[in-house]
Amino acid sequence: MDVNQRAYSGAHVLAIGWLGPLMVNFAWYANLFFLISVALLLGKRSAVWSSLLAAALPLQTITFVKVPLNEAGGAVGVFGLGWGFVVWYSATLLLVAAAGTRQIELHADRRAPSAEMRQWGLALCLGFILFAGALALHDRLRANTADGERLRQVAFKRGAVCNIEQPRAGESTALGDGPLEVRTLDGSSRLAYPFNDVRDLLNWGIPTVRAAGRDYSFAFAGDELVLTSVPAVGPPAATLVVDPGTPQNKYAITVSLETGQPGDEPFRFTWTKDRGYGNGYCPDYATLPRPGEQPREMLEQALALGPQASRAAVFNTRHEQEMKRRNDESKGPVMATFLGESGVPRSEPSLDVPGQSGRLQALALALARAEAMRLERTRRMNVGCPEGTGWLSSWQKVPYAGSLDIDAGVPFMVDERAFYLKRSLPVKAVCVGESVFTYHEVAGDREGNRRLAIDKRALADFRYLGAVTIVLPKPVLTPGADFRLTAIEEHDEGMSALLELEKTGQVIAFRAPLNFKR
Structure with missing residues (x-):
């Protein structure tokens, strides 16, 4: 049985055990030598070496600590060995005794050294059964409640049982409104x-x-x-x-x-x-x-x-209902119409540092360039947004984490308040008046057209106002091109937007026939 309390039947082990050499484990092949030994004994022939191999190979089961789950290397730990293993290994030791008996019959005129196999086989078989029984009793007497339940499905645990019960808190402390x-x-x-x-x-x-x-x-x-x-x-x-x-x-x-x-x-x-x-x-x-x-x-x-x-359960229910409503609104993506394009060369900011020279100037230049790139990247992610408003890049030292590894996701900042929608997306925004349009790319269609999911929110409190998914056909946006939206305008015929290619600075205008729903 593995640590997830999944029990493996003998038939299952027989079906997959031949793959053991992939994990440098050959215990399964003891079955082949067991069958060979039985065939030799039934034919009244010597089965010394085959029976010894059948008894030796199962010992490698002790080194089997994990059960592979998939081709990617995933595995789950082994919790314990079942009574089937006890019966199986006892049978291989009895086979050694039977092989020793056959040696006595084949060499009745003289006492061959291998004839002592019968005594050793019987002694080892009895000793193993007593050891397995004692270990099973020991585990059950010492195990805590959780391990005791798991031991119902196995003979004994592979490692030491846990004898510490689960903790219980002392006097309760109500949090009230405090954090x-x-x-x-x-x-x-x-x-x-x-x-x-x-x-x-x-x-x-x-x-x-x-x-x-x-x-x-x-x-x-x-x-x-x-x-x-x-x-x-x-x-x-x-x-x-x-x-x-x-x-x-x-x-x-x-x-x-x-x-x-x-x-x-x-x-x-x-x-x-x-x-x-x-x-x-x-x-x-x-x-x-x-x-x-x-x-x-x-x-x-x-x-x-x-x-x-x-x-919390009420919050989760309302959240699920809201997400379902948003998904319903976003169904049936609309096709964008190509309006035109123009080349806009991008100018690099000046990073000259006066009063510096040599290595110091190079260091100052590198630091200034890094800071300029950080500010530029943040600005380009949040077009038209006021200072302190917009998405933070995932590689920034974001205020929600500080020095602590907190898994909350990338936030959208409105002054000192942070909003977290998903783990990492969306990560770009366009601010227009009192609204902010957050957007991210979703999976494209079979024709290679790219799709853009856009949410409209109130800039003051980040209140959701609507959503739309737009298909950008190949003439508008080629596959693989990185881009950002630089302007969005709503009108009676739908919405118009400007899209800038990050690599070349080329600006593409397109229109979609659907207004944001609300």
């Missing part, structure tokens, strides 16, 4: 899953999560639920401290909850990585925990996130 701060013990950027995913923490019912100096929460922009963050203000209601392990003890994750009151620590617990199999922990630790799994359950108990946490 839960998440930080690492040593101030490093490494946050262990699932604590680096702000959306997951909020979905568990935590109203506000503080990380790296920003407060994250779900909020409605109009009737659409979005993830937002603002600079942190005031002290947190509680602090979750995560120690993902040190170079000296990299096989442990320690999580503690601090309320700020002296001596008040609702929980502190350490999960130790089980190096005996797979990527499991003792006790169980889920990187994507469902309700009832650790460490989510302990945090919900400590913060009293019971039925009142249904707020």
Whole structure:
């Protein structure tokens, strides 16, 4: 059985075991020598070497630590070995005893050294059965509840069983309206899953999560639920401290909850990585925990996130309804009409640094060029947007992360407030008056035409106003060309836009016959 509690039948193992040499494991081929030995014994012939090989090859099962899942190298750890393995290996040892008996019959006139195989085969078979039984009993007496349930499907665990029960929080601490701060013990950027995913923490019912100096929460922009963050203000209601392990003890994750009151620590617990199999922990630790799994359950108990946490479920439901409405509006992409094109040469900004010379000037020039490129890239991603408004590039030191590895996605900034729609897209925008058009490219059609998904939002509060998907035929935009929109205008006949090719600076004008719906 693997660590995902998937049991493999004997028939399944027989069907795929011949691929073992790909993992430098030849245990399956003991079956061939077993059959050869049986055939030799039935023919009243010697089966010494074939029976010994049949008994020796299964020992490589001990080194089999992972089950391959696919051709890409994916694998899952082996949790334990079943009673079928015990019966199988016992049969190979009995075969050794039978081969020894055959030697006695073939050499009745003299005692051949190999005749002692019978005694050794019987002794090893009995010893193995007693050892397997003792190990199975030992595992069941020491295992915690979770490992005890898994042992129902196997004879014994491949490594040491976990004898530590799952933790339970002490006295609950209600957060109220205050945020839960998440930080690492040593101030490093490494946050262990699932604590680096702000959306997951909020979905568990935590109203506000503080990380790296920003407060994250779900909020409605109009009737659409979005993830937002603002600079942190005031002290947190509680602090979750995560120690993902040190170079000296990299096989442990320690999580503690601090309320700020002296001596008040609702929980502190350490999960130790089980190096005996797979990527499991003792006790169980889920990187994507469902309700009832650790460490989510302990945090919900400590913060009293019971039925009142249904707020997150309501948010998710409304979010799903909103996304369905948006998808319905975006169906049936419209075809753009080519209006014309012109070549616009792009001028490079001057980067001369007066008063410098030699290596110092070269260094200053390089730094100035890098800063100019960063500012230019941000400006080109957000055409016509006010200062401090627009998408941040994914390689910038974005304010939502700081020095902490928080998985929230690339934000759209409106002054100090950040809005997160998806993990990374869209990443470009055009601001027109009191509106902002965010856009990204989606999969093209079979003819090679490229498609552009555009959302219209209110610039003040990022409220959703409409969506449209436009097909850009090859005469308008060739496959593979990088581009940005530089202007959008709405009118009675639909919308018109200017598109600039990033590499050449060529500007292409096109029109689409559909207004944004709202």
